[in-house]
Amino acid sequence: MTATAHSTSDRGPGEQPSLTLTAQDSLGISARTQLRPIHEISAAMGLAEDLIEPYGRGVAKVDLAAIGRLADCPAGKYILVTAITPTPLGEGKTTTAVGLGQGLQKSGRRATIAVRQPSLGPTLGIKGGGTGGGWSQVVPMERLNLHLTGDLHAVTAAHNQLAAMVDNHLHRGSPSGLHPERVTWRRVMDVNDRSLRQIVTGMGPAGGGAASNGPLQQSGFDITAASEVMATLSLARSLEELRDRLGRIVVGTTGDGEPVTAEDIKAAGAMTVLLREALQPNLLQTVEHTPALVHCGPFGNIATGNSSVVADLIGVRTADYLITEAGFAADMGAERFFNIKCRVSGLSPDAAVVVATVRALKVHSGRHRVVAGRPLPEEMLKESPEEVREGAENLRAQLGIIRRHGVTPVVAINAFPTDFASEHEVIAQVAAEEGARCAVSTHFADGGAGALELADAVAEAAEEPEAFRLLYRDEESLVEKIETIATEVYGADGVDLSPRAAKDLTAYTEAGYGRLPVCVAKTHLSLSADPKLVGAPRGWRLPVREVRLSAGAGFVYPICGTIQTMPGLGANPAAENIDIDAEGQVIGLF
Amino acid sequence: MTATAHSTSDRGPGEQPSLTLTAQDSLGISARTQLRPIHEISAAMGLAEDLIEPYGRGVAKVDLAAIGRLADCPAGKYILVTAITPTPLGEGKTTTAVGLGQGLQKSGRRATIAVRQPSLGPTLGIKGGGTGGGWSQVVPMERLNLHLTGDLHAVTAAHNQLAAMVDNHLHRGSPSGLHPERVTWRRVMDVNDRSLRQIVTGMGPAGGGAASNGPLQQSGFDITAASEVMATLSLARSLEELRDRLGRIVVGTTGDGEPVTAEDIKAAGAMTVLLREALQPNLLQTVEHTPALVHCGPFGNIATGNSSVVADLIGVRTADYLITEAGFAADMGAERFFNIKCRVSGLSPDAAVVVATVRALKVHSGRHRVVAGRPLPEEMLKESPEEVREGAENLRAQLGIIRRHGVTPVVAINAFPTDFASEHEVIAQVAAEEGARCAVSTHFADGGAGALELADAVAEAAEEPEAFRLLYRDEESLVEKIETIATEVYGADGVDLSPRAAKDLTAYTEAGYGRLPVCVAKTHLSLSADPKLVGAPRGWRLPVREVRLSAGAGFVYPICGTIQTMPGLGANPAAENIDIDAEGQVIGLF
Incomplete structure (x- = not known):
C-alpha cells in the first residue's frame, strides 16, 4: 500500500502510466478511446435491442420498459459511492465510482455504473466536467459534458x-x-x-x-x-x-x-x-467499456444530488454490481440517497464506498485552506501523517452515518501522486479502528487495474447481511425529521427554527405535505451548516432560516445558511480556453 | 380542376380520404406512419452509412463530410417553395413543399426535401407545429416539433x-x-x-x-x-x-x-x-418516406427565414430534385433566399413554386380580415371568383419578384375543401396571363398522389434555361441595396431613412460592413411595411427607423415598423391541451 506502486492497466499501445497525469489529459484519453458499438454494451447488460435507441455516436437512450422486462433477472448488489466532506476541488467521487466499476469488471465480475449528468454551466465556468477523469472516465466525454441527449x-x-x-x-x-x-x-x-x-x-x-x-x-x-x-x-x-x-x-x-x-x-x-425522452436514462461506456447509465443531475444542497431512480431500477438488474454515486459527502448525498431516493425506489443498498483523500483529511485537521482555482498550499504537500490523523475525525463521522443506516462502509483512498505511504497507512488504521474495510485505489492513473483491491473489498462488504433502514418514518413530523437528521447525521446538538421556518413548517403540514421526507439545504463543505468548520464539529445547533417545498419531487427543504443556486463566472472562465482545432476536434474541455 | 376531385393515395388500410381532414388529425397520421429505418432513407440518397448517425427513432444527423464526398454526384434541380403574402394562418407552404417532394417521388423521380426546424415556443403557444400536415408531413412529428436533436x-x-x-x-x-x-x-x-x-x-x-x-x-x-x-x-x-x-x-x-x-x-x-452537432443537418422522412432534411429555423423578418446552407449543399446532390422552402411570401423568404442564401451557397435555383390559396387571395381583395385563433368569417366561404381575381394582384407581384431574379415560377394552388372550382379557374387564368405554369394540389388530403400535377409542372419549369441573377452586387452601397429591394421587390416608390437609420448605415459602412447584403425587417403580412395594406400596394415609401447589424450571419437589417422578437401566449395556449394518454403517447400536439 504505497502511493507510488501502480499496477499495469490495459491502456493502448504507446500510453505510459503517469503519476503526473493531469485533468487536461482526460480529454485526450477520451478522444483516443475506441468506443465499442453501444449495442454491444447493452447486449452485455442483457438489454434487448428494441429497448435501446442510439442517440449519436456511443450514446443511447434506454426505454423504461426495461424495468418491467428485467423484473425476472436477479438483482445485482447495489453499491453507493459517497465521500468524506470534500474540499472545494472535489475528492474524485465520480472517478472512483467509474474506477470501481472498471475494477469489478477487470476482476471478472459484471458491473454497471450510474452517475449524474454534468451541468453545462459549470463545465464552461470553472469546475470542468463531471464524468470521472484520467483512465477512469465515461466517454465520449465531450458529448457527456455538453448537451448529451438534451x-x-x-x-x-x-x-x-x-x-x-x-x-x-x-x-x-x-x-x-x-x-x-x-x-x-x-x-x-x-x-x-x-x-x-x-x-x-x-x-x-x-x-x-x-x-x-x-x-x-x-x-x-x-x-x-x-x-x-x-x-x-x-x-x-x-x-x-x-x-x-x-x-x-x-x-x-x-x-x-x-x-x-x-x-x-x-x-x-x-x-x-x-420530458418524455428526458425520463429515459442515457447509456454510455467507460474507457474500459463498462456500461455507464448517465441520468439527471439535481443540485446537491437544495435537492438530492443523486442520479435517477429509473437508472438504478434498470441498472441493478443488468449486472452483478450496480455502482451508483451520490453528490458531496455522506451527510449530504448519501443521507438523501438513503432517506429520499431509496424510499422512492424501494431498493436497499448492500455497501457504501466512502472516498477519502489525503489532501481533504489534511484540510480537516484545520491547518490548511484550499481555494478553488488556486494551487494547493506548498505546506500541504509535505509528509504529515499526523495531520491526516487529526482530520480523520471527519472520516469517522461519515462512516458513522453509513452505519446508522445499517449499511456496510468501505473506505476508498483515492491516491494522488503527492501522497505518502505513511499518510495512506493512517487512513487504513482509522478505517480499521472503525471496523471498515479499506483499499488504496489508483484508478485515475491506472483505470480498473488500479481499483482491483477496492473491488475485492467492496465485493466482500456486499456479502455481509443486509440491514438497511430508513432514518425516519413518513409519519414523524417535519420538525422531528429535521431534528433526527441534524443530530444523528450532522452531529448537531439540536435545531434552531427561525419564526419564519416554524411558520413554514406549520403551513406545509396543514396543507398536507407533512408526510414528505426532508432534504436539508446546507453547505457541503462542512458536516455543520458553517463551511468554515472542518473535521467533525461538535457543540453547535442547526439554524433553519426558512423552509421551502418541492412538492413535485416530494420533499421539503429547510434552508440553513446561504445557498447559491446560480453560479457566476470567474475571472478566467473555462469557456475562454475551449475551442476547435484545425481538424474540428474539441480542445480545452476537461 | 375542381375542389372536390381527389386522386387516391397510398394511405394505410382503413384510412379514408377526407375533405374535412383537420390539423388535429396530423398527429394521428404521424403516429400511425410506419417509419422506414433511417439508414434505408439515407442509402436511397446515396449517403454512405458512416455519414449518418442515428439520433433516436427515425432521426439521424448527417456528417458535413457529405458535402465533399458527394461532390462528384450530379446536382439535382434546385426548387424553391415560396408563397403569396399569407394570412396570419399561413397558406401551407411547408405542407406544399412536402407534398411536392412526395409527388415527385410518386411520379418516379428522386426528391429530397429541405425544411426549417419549427420553434418550440410557438408550437406550445398558438401556431402549432411546422412540419407540414395531413398526408404531407415530416415524421415523427412529435420529435420534430419538440426537441428534435436539440x-x-x-x-x-x-x-x-x-x-x-x-x-x-x-x-x-x-x-x-x-x-x-x-x-x-x-x-x-x-x-x-x-x-x-x-x-x-x-x-x-x-x-x-x-x-x-x-x-x-x-x-x-x-x-x-x-x-x-x-x-x-x-x-x-x-x-x-x-x-x-x-x-x-x-x-x-x-x-x-x-x-x-x-x-x-x-x-x-x-x-x-x-454548436458542433447543431451544424449537422437532421435527416427525417415524410409520411411517404421521402427524405427530409430539417435544419435551422432563423426568424423570417429580422433574419433570412430559410433553412440551412449545409442542408441544401448536401441535399442537392442526393436526388433529382431538392425542394427547399423559404419563410413567408416571395418578397420576404424568397428575396433572402436569392440574395443572401444563394449568394453564400453558390447554388442557383431552377424553379420557384409560389403557393396560393383562395382564402388568402380573397383577403387580398381587401374585403375580408382573418384573425389567428378565430374561425374564418362566414362570407369568405361563399363562392366568389371575383374576389379571388381582385386579390390576385398580390400573386402577380410575387411572380414578378421571382422573374426579376431570372427564375421560372410555378403557381401551386393549395386546395381547401371549402374552395370552389370557379375560384381555382381564376387563379389558373391569372397564372396563364403572367406566363406561369399552374397546378391544383390536394397533397394535404391525398399526399403525393394529390401533387402529381404540380410535380409535372415543376419538372417542366426546371428544364427551362437557367438565368438566375442576384438583385444587387456586393459593391453597391447599403443604401442602394435597400432602395433596390424596396422598389424592385416591394413596389415602393422609394425609401425614407430616419436620421438614426442614416447614421447607422454610415457607421456600418465606415466599420467595414458595407459589402454585406441586406435583410429588410418588415411585416410579412403585406408587400409594404404596413400589415394592413393587402394586395399589391402602390404609392408608398419604405420607412426605415433604424438599422441593425448581424455581423456573424453577415447581413445588415433595416427595421421597418414594429418587429416583435418575443411572442406572448394567448388566452388559451396550445400547451394547455398537450398531454400524454394512458399509453404514454402524446396528444393535443398539432
Whole structure:
C-alpha cells in the first residue's frame, strides 16, 4: 500500500502510466478511446435491442420498459459511492465510482455504473466536467459534458414553459386566484450567469392588451440543475408518475395562502410531453467499456444530488454490481440517497464506498485552506501523517452515518501522486479502528487495474447481511425529521427554527405535505451548516432560516445558511480556453 | 380542376380520404406512419452509412463530410417553395413543399426535401407545429416539433453563454473597453414569454466581489429563432467558417463606438463547440418516406427565414430534385433566399413554386380580415371568383419578384375543401396571363398522389434555361441595396431613412460592413411595411427607423415598423391541451 506502486492497466499501445497525469489529459484519453458499438454494451447488460435507441455516436437512450422486462433477472448488489466532506476541488467521487466499476469488471465480475449528468454551466465556468477523469472516465466525454441527449435542455424548457404560463395566467386576470406577489416559481438556465440571479421582468408597456408585456415581477434564474423539475425527473419511476408529480408542483399561493399548482395552471401535460425522452436514462461506456447509465443531475444542497431512480431500477438488474454515486459527502448525498431516493425506489443498498483523500483529511485537521482555482498550499504537500490523523475525525463521522443506516462502509483512498505511504497507512488504521474495510485505489492513473483491491473489498462488504433502514418514518413530523437528521447525521446538538421556518413548517403540514421526507439545504463543505468548520464539529445547533417545498419531487427543504443556486463566472472562465482545432476536434474541455 | 376531385393515395388500410381532414388529425397520421429505418432513407440518397448517425427513432444527423464526398454526384434541380403574402394562418407552404417532394417521388423521380426546424415556443403557444400536415408531413412529428436533436437548445446555450461572458467581462472591469450602456447582445429562450421581452438584470448586491451580482443592465429575451447565432448557423458552410462567423458577432461598442466582438470576449471557441452537432443537418422522412432534411429555423423578418446552407449543399446532390422552402411570401423568404442564401451557397435555383390559396387571395381583395385563433368569417366561404381575381394582384407581384431574379415560377394552388372550382379557374387564368405554369394540389388530403400535377409542372419549369441573377452586387452601397429591394421587390416608390437609420448605415459602412447584403425587417403580412395594406400596394415609401447589424450571419437589417422578437401566449395556449394518454403517447400536439 504505497502511493507510488501502480499496477499495469490495459491502456493502448504507446500510453505510459503517469503519476503526473493531469485533468487536461482526460480529454485526450477520451478522444483516443475506441468506443465499442453501444449495442454491444447493452447486449452485455442483457438489454434487448428494441429497448435501446442510439442517440449519436456511443450514446443511447434506454426505454423504461426495461424495468418491467428485467423484473425476472436477479438483482445485482447495489453499491453507493459517497465521500468524506470534500474540499472545494472535489475528492474524485465520480472517478472512483467509474474506477470501481472498471475494477469489478477487470476482476471478472459484471458491473454497471450510474452517475449524474454534468451541468453545462459549470463545465464552461470553472469546475470542468463531471464524468470521472484520467483512465477512469465515461466517454465520449465531450458529448457527456455538453448537451448529451438534451435532457438538461428539456428540463429547462419544461421549467420555463411553466414560468411563461404562470405569467400569462396573471396577465389574463389570474383565474386560479394566484396572487402576483406570491409567485415562487422562478426560471432556469444551464449557464453560469450571476446577472440573472435577481431580475425584474415585465418591463415596458403594461396592461392586458396584446401589445403589452407581462406583469411587472421580481424574478430570477437558477441554474437548471437547481430546478424542481430536475429533482422531480430524477425521482419519478414512470412517465405516468412523472405526470402526477409535475402536476403537484406549487408555483405560488392565493391571497389566502392556498397552494396553486402546475395542474391548476394547466401546464403539467405539456411539461410531461417535453420530458418524455428526458425520463429515459442515457447509456454510455467507460474507457474500459463498462456500461455507464448517465441520468439527471439535481443540485446537491437544495435537492438530492443523486442520479435517477429509473437508472438504478434498470441498472441493478443488468449486472452483478450496480455502482451508483451520490453528490458531496455522506451527510449530504448519501443521507438523501438513503432517506429520499431509496424510499422512492424501494431498493436497499448492500455497501457504501466512502472516498477519502489525503489532501481533504489534511484540510480537516484545520491547518490548511484550499481555494478553488488556486494551487494547493506548498505546506500541504509535505509528509504529515499526523495531520491526516487529526482530520480523520471527519472520516469517522461519515462512516458513522453509513452505519446508522445499517449499511456496510468501505473506505476508498483515492491516491494522488503527492501522497505518502505513511499518510495512506493512517487512513487504513482509522478505517480499521472503525471496523471498515479499506483499499488504496489508483484508478485515475491506472483505470480498473488500479481499483482491483477496492473491488475485492467492496465485493466482500456486499456479502455481509443486509440491514438497511430508513432514518425516519413518513409519519414523524417535519420538525422531528429535521431534528433526527441534524443530530444523528450532522452531529448537531439540536435545531434552531427561525419564526419564519416554524411558520413554514406549520403551513406545509396543514396543507398536507407533512408526510414528505426532508432534504436539508446546507453547505457541503462542512458536516455543520458553517463551511468554515472542518473535521467533525461538535457543540453547535442547526439554524433553519426558512423552509421551502418541492412538492413535485416530494420533499421539503429547510434552508440553513446561504445557498447559491446560480453560479457566476470567474475571472478566467473555462469557456475562454475551449475551442476547435484545425481538424474540428474539441480542445480545452476537461 | 375542381375542389372536390381527389386522386387516391397510398394511405394505410382503413384510412379514408377526407375533405374535412383537420390539423388535429396530423398527429394521428404521424403516429400511425410506419417509419422506414433511417439508414434505408439515407442509402436511397446515396449517403454512405458512416455519414449518418442515428439520433433516436427515425432521426439521424448527417456528417458535413457529405458535402465533399458527394461532390462528384450530379446536382439535382434546385426548387424553391415560396408563397403569396399569407394570412396570419399561413397558406401551407411547408405542407406544399412536402407534398411536392412526395409527388415527385410518386411520379418516379428522386426528391429530397429541405425544411426549417419549427420553434418550440410557438408550437406550445398558438401556431402549432411546422412540419407540414395531413398526408404531407415530416415524421415523427412529435420529435420534430419538440426537441428534435436539440439544435435549437444548442443555439440557446451558445447565445446565452456569450451573454454571460459579456456581463462577466463588464463585471471584471471591461478590459476590451466595452461600454456598459452600449451592449446590444440580449438573451434568448425558445418559449413564448412576453414577460421576458424587457427585463432588468443584475439586481441585488452590486460591486465586483464574489458575492455580488452582475452589472445592473437593461436587457431582454428574444425567442431562440431570432438569435443571431441561429442566423449564423444557417449560413455557415463548414465548422471552420462557423467559428469565424461567430467570432465576428458584435456584442456592443466601446465608448468611442468601436465594435466589440465575440472574439474579443473570447467566447467564439466555446460557442462553436456548443454548436458542433447543431451544424449537422437532421435527416427525417415524410409520411411517404421521402427524405427530409430539417435544419435551422432563423426568424423570417429580422433574419433570412430559410433553412440551412449545409442542408441544401448536401441535399442537392442526393436526388433529382431538392425542394427547399423559404419563410413567408416571395418578397420576404424568397428575396433572402436569392440574395443572401444563394449568394453564400453558390447554388442557383431552377424553379420557384409560389403557393396560393383562395382564402388568402380573397383577403387580398381587401374585403375580408382573418384573425389567428378565430374561425374564418362566414362570407369568405361563399363562392366568389371575383374576389379571388381582385386579390390576385398580390400573386402577380410575387411572380414578378421571382422573374426579376431570372427564375421560372410555378403557381401551386393549395386546395381547401371549402374552395370552389370557379375560384381555382381564376387563379389558373391569372397564372396563364403572367406566363406561369399552374397546378391544383390536394397533397394535404391525398399526399403525393394529390401533387402529381404540380410535380409535372415543376419538372417542366426546371428544364427551362437557367438565368438566375442576384438583385444587387456586393459593391453597391447599403443604401442602394435597400432602395433596390424596396422598389424592385416591394413596389415602393422609394425609401425614407430616419436620421438614426442614416447614421447607422454610415457607421456600418465606415466599420467595414458595407459589402454585406441586406435583410429588410418588415411585416410579412403585406408587400409594404404596413400589415394592413393587402394586395399589391402602390404609392408608398419604405420607412426605415433604424438599422441593425448581424455581423456573424453577415447581413445588415433595416427595421421597418414594429418587429416583435418575443411572442406572448394567448388566452388559451396550445400547451394547455398537450398531454400524454394512458399509453404514454402524446396528444393535443398539432
